[in-house]
Amino acid sequence: MNRAAYKLGKKVAVHDSRALLFADYVRHSSLPAPPFHQNWAALASTAWGMMANDSAGDCTCAAAGHAIQTWTANTGSELTIPDDAVIAAYSAVTGYVPGVPSSDNGAVELDVLNYWRKTGIGGQKIAAFMALEPGNLDHVKLAIDLFGGLYIGARLPLSAQTQRVWSLAPGGPVGNSAPGSWGGHAMWVVSYDTAGCAVVTWGGLQRITWGWFSTFVDEAYAVLPEALWANSGHLSPSGFAFDDLQQDLALL
Numbered sequence: 001m002n003r004a005a006y007k008l009g010k011k012v013a014v015h016d017s018r019a020l021l022f023a024d025y026v027r028h029s030s031l032p033a034p035p036f037h038q039n040w041a042a043l044a045s046t047a048w049g050m051m052a053n054d055s056a057g058d059c060t061c062a063a064a065g066h067a068i069q070t071w072t073a074n075t076g077s078e079l080t081i082p083d084d085a086v087i088a089a090y091s092a093v094t095g096y097v098p099g100v101p102s103s104d105n106g107a108v109e110l111d112v113l114n115y116w117r118k119t120g121i122g123g124q125k126i127a128a129f130m131a132l133e134p135g136n137l138d139h140v141k142l143a144i145d146l147f148g149g150l151y152i153g154a155r156l157p158l159s160a161q162t163q164r165v166w167s168l169a170p171g172g173p174v175g176n177s178a179p180g181s182w183g184g185h186a187m188w189v190v191s192y193d194t195a196g197c198a199v200v201t202w203g204g205l206q207r208i209t210w211g212w213f214s215t216f217v218d219e220a221y222a223v224l225p226e227a228l229w230a231n232s233g234h235l236s237p238s239g240f241a242f243d244d245l246q247q248d249l250a251l252l
Contacts (some may be wrong), residue, residue: 003161006202008056009106010184011155013219015131016110019101022130022222034141039191040148041205043197044073050203052083054096058090059186059201060107063151065123066188066200071225081122089121108152111218116223125226132220133199137210140168143222150189152199153219155180165196166216167209173221179216 048069051062059101063082071077088098090107093115097103114123132139134152144150158176160166169177187199187206196209 001162001164003202006161007053007055007057007205008156008183008185009053010186011060011102011106011108012089012218013153014108014110017042019110020128020130022132022143024241025130026139027144032190034145035194036143037151037191038060038145039072039145040070041190042068043199044077045078048200048203049080049083051081051086052090053202056087056096057104057106058086059098060109060112060153061086061090061093061121063186063188063200064089064112064116066190067149067151067223068225070123070188070190070200076115079122079124085122089115089119092119096157099163106184109151112186113151113221113223123186127226128228129224130222131205132222132238134217134220135214137214138169140189140197140213140220143220144189144192144197147222148223149223151186151221151223152189152217153184154184154216156182156185157184157216165207165209168211168215171214179218 029201040065047218048066051058051065052063066084068079068081075246079139087096087098089112089177091098093111094105094107096105113126117129118127119125125198129151132143140150157173158181159169160182185200185201189197189199190205191198196207197213198205
């Protein structure tokens, strides 16, 4: 297995001081600990699709497409956004022109999330998104469990090109295992257990250990789709402060 020819496309993380923070809406006293495992991919088909990430560095938008697949598979009928709709979003956010390689420079995750919320991708909009601390694995697991997945960005090491399971090398994050030595990549997390998690990327599932996650993931966002926002009871225990979030959303 060698992924050297695969496309990346996540630019350096940009953090907005006005961003909603997941920690601000979690009431620790009333929320139970996240379950030991969760798998939102169980009801999804195995045909995730590249979402054009084999020809363009649109991983930030492809991850949104995979999120939509996951949510719709778990709430009704699975919807796969066409590649041209994913590319259209990527072009709108970045100015990418298909067939012009010099315009294919990747995107900032925050820009994609804001576009997804305001305009929509493939006709699908999100109600809100909240930033997490990637190193807070309890919050990472809780967000995956509550909202049907997690939108993440990682500084991929060169070692990820050939590892079957992305795990931290015995020598640590140096040399070919140095963060960002390959480049930045956006992915959608669909499941987790005690050993790690699984993301959808390049049309398939990729296993990641928690040690790797803590070392290389530099962005993580809980994303609330409009469909689940209107029907969120089965995904969200009462300890999540939806009323507070609604009030803050009104100020955006």
